Amino acid sequence: QQPVQSPQAVILREGEDAVINCSSSKALYSVHWYRQKHGEAPVFLMILLKGGEQKGHEKISASFNEKKQQSSLYLTASQLSYSGTYFCGTEWGGGADGLTFGKGTHLIIQP
């Protein structure tokens, strides 16, 4: 089952913060986050494994709430380069290999 991402789209001014959520109805083993710019391939950001860990990458961090089966991606003090579509990809404990992706969240950063 496809994870649900919210919001579908968000427009921010440079320097503002954003949160993107990814929810699953099935028990998750891990959540992967990717960013894709228009006409390009998805680029890996980070993986979170079950256990409620939080990871960070510069001003982009993420958390994984195992109880809620939800992951959130936090973009702090957004930069123009953060614009793009963000996808979460999920793995289930007993599932097949490969990721099930959400439909994506379109992020537009304006100067």
Added chain:
Amino acid sequence: DAGITQSPRYKITETGRQVTLMCHQTWSHSYMFWYRQDLGHGLRLIYYSAAADITDKGEVPDGYVVSRSKTENFPLTLESATRSQTSVYFCASSGGRRGSQYFGPGTRLLVL
């Protein structure tokens, strides 16, 4: 250091024709994947391979065939192309079953 490459980058074909999309990676990653990306659906897994000569179906395998005789190559064949297979196809590779996936640049396929 090419990483992961796909060819062709763009392809136009006609309904009923056979088409093969190529994927090559230089990292010796054991896992390779094929996804298609369509508006409104996001990325969907077609087939994946855990190693040479080991392949398995993903979410949307109908109409596609894969093979993996060498670790570095993972071709995807559309046996008889249909208009519904018009899409952007991404190949990805990973060093492990649960590892991060690295995507190729994609092939844009139009079936007329």
